Amino acid sequence: MGAEKIRHDLQALLEQIQDEHFLRAVYVMMKEYSTTDQEIIGYTVSGEPLTKEAYNKRLEEAERQIEAGNYLTQEEVEKEAENW
Secondary structure, X not given: OOHHHHHHHHHHHHHHOOOHHXXXXXXXXXXXXXXXXXXXXXXXXXXXXXXXHHHHHHHHHHHHHHHOOOOOXXXXXXXXXXXX
């Protein structure tokens, strides 16, 4: 079932529900999900979606590598590029 069909079915189901307490619970859950770290904020160089959570993990890993001295200087990159 695709996203379009799911949205359509959810809308139809929500219109049938009379329990306001349940509707509020669904609303809060959907609102929270849409504002969490699962929101896509960009894409990797290979075109894969990147969530805020995944971005922050990559950033933390990059910072750890830099602190550990695992990086190349501009000069080293240029020298390496000469051999491509």
